[in-house]
Amino acid sequence: MAGVPEKIKTWQMVQPTVYNRETRETTPGRLQKTEIPVPELKAGEALVEVAGCGVCHTDLGYFYDGVPTVSKPPLTLGHEISGTVVAGDPKWIGKEVIIPAVMPCRECFLCKTGRGNRCLNQKMPGNSIGLYGGFSSHIPVPSVDLCEIKDRKGIPLSHFAVIADAATTPFQAAKRADLQPGDNVIVLGITGGVGQYMGQVAKALGAKTVIGMARNQEKLDRALKFGADYVINTTDKDAGAISKEFRALCKEKGLVNTGWKIFEVTGSKAGQELALALLSFTGKLLVVGYGVKSVEYNISRLMAFDAEIIGTWGCLPEYYPIVLDMVLTGKVNIEEFVETRPMSTIERTFEENHKTPPMKRIVLTPDFD
Ligand SMILES: [Zn+2]
Numbered sequence: 542m543a544g545v546p547e548k549i550k551t552w553q554m555v556q557p558t559v560y561n562r563e564t565r566e567t568t569p570g571r572l573q574k575t576e577i578p579v580p581e582l583k584a585g586e587a588l589v590e591v592a593g594c595g596v597c598h599t600d601l602g603y604f605y606d607g608v609p610t611v612s613k614p615p616l617t618l619g620h621e622i623s624g625t626v627v628a629g630d631p632k633w634i635g636k637e638v639i640i641p642a643v644m645p646c647r648e649c650f651l652c653k654t655g656r657g658n659r660c661l662n663q664k665m666p667g668n669s670i671g672l673y674g675g676f677s678s679h680i681p682v683p684s685v686d687l688c689e690i691k692d693r694k695g696i697p698l699s700h701f702a703v704i705a706d707a708a709t710t711p712f713q714a715a716k717r718a719d720l721q722p723g724d725n726v727i728v729l730g731i732t733g734g735v736g737q738y739m740g741q742v743a744k745a746l747g748a749k750t751v752i753g754m755a756r757n758q759e760k761l762d763r764a765l766k767f768g769a770d771y772v773i774n775t776t777d778k779d780a781g782a783i784s785k786e787f788r789a790l791c792k793e794k795g796l797v798n799t800g801w802k803i804f805e806v807t808g809s810k811a812g813q814e815l816a817l818a819l820l821s822f823t824g825k826l827l828v829v830g831y832g833v834k835s836v837e838y839n840i841s842r843l844m845a846f847d848a849e850i851i852g853t854w855g856c857l858p859e860y861y862p863i864v865l866d867m868v869l870t871g872k873v874n875i876e877e878f879v880e881t882r883p884m885s886t887i888e889r890t891f892e893e894n895h896k897t898p899p900m901k902r903i904v905l906t907p908d909f910d
């Protein structure tokens with residue numbers, strides 16, 4: 542274990558992509574390798590030497606699509622982080638950890654009423670922890686929220702980065718849905734970075750049936766090995782046709798067609814419209830993905846169906862050890878869904894991920910020296 546560095550080496554977002562509506566010109570975003578001072582650590586803070594940081598759709602939103610960060614650039618992006626504590630809180634020094642993607646204040650009304658995952662004062666690396674983010678050699682964080690990895694079972698430390706956000710957001714969504722053993726579940730967008738864990742986590746929590754829906758057949762086939770019992774390819778089909786296919790599948794497999802818990806992970810207009818079309822008697826629709834387009838819905842149907850639509854955000858740090866345990870006991874597979882690359886490829890990796898969603902989550906590992 543290395544000690545405290547003189548400087549934090551990092552890839553800063555100096556400038557996000559800017560689109561000028563009047564001139565219709567796009568100024569490309571800029572990432573820059575630089576060094577920043579190591580902050581003086583306060584009581585209850587730890588300095589984590591980064592092992593890996595996942596490239597998430599949220600990072601691309603900040604860099605390419607004008608989604609504003611809380612801390613203004615220049616700042617370092619990256620919120621899916623694993624690493625080793627090298628300084629600060631003595632209890633934590635030398636421990637391997639996952640840094641939760643959102644860290645609640647623990648003081649406010651929401652925190653005190655169990656809703657800290659949506660705390661308005663929450664800190665998120667690569668967004669609202671000053672200028673610090675995961676695409677760095679080190680990051681200072683509150684130690685109280687860290688999730689210790691006691692025995693990695695031979696899995697590289699960098700791979701655990703995906704538990705922050707990608708694998709834990711589904712767990713929080715399942716809790717919001719009150720997912721119980723024996724429940725029937727639909728995951729819209731089961732092929733995506735978060736969706737692939739949504740299916741696995743639902744199964745690990747005892748879901749009887751998981752039906753995955755998405756467009757990429759290769760990834761749908763993979764989902765069948767990890768969580769999904771059945772899949773429906775939605776390519777070139779409208780919501781009506783897919784609902785029909787779903788009902789036919791229920792009939793064929795002897796499944797009830799009421800009470801389904803539907804997790805919409807894509808955030809796309811088409812995905813949300815499909816989710817609403819599938820929502821039926823006593824069903825629940827969990828809105829896990831984020832998008833900017835509006836959809837129309839007759840909310841009186843909720844009354845007639847005795848159904849619910851529920852939003853869900855992030856994940857409480859308290860749940861991280863449960864998801865970590867699911868990974869370590871083999872109930873949730875991360876190895877098949879992670880690809881590591883040196884952090885110096887960050888510009889190319891952002892560009893590639895922005896163009897085409899990758900087969901596996903890319904985790905960048907620091908290579909500053
Ligand atoms: Zn993320």
Ligand SMILES: [Zn+2]
Nearest residue numbers: 646649652660
């Ligand atoms: Zn709070």
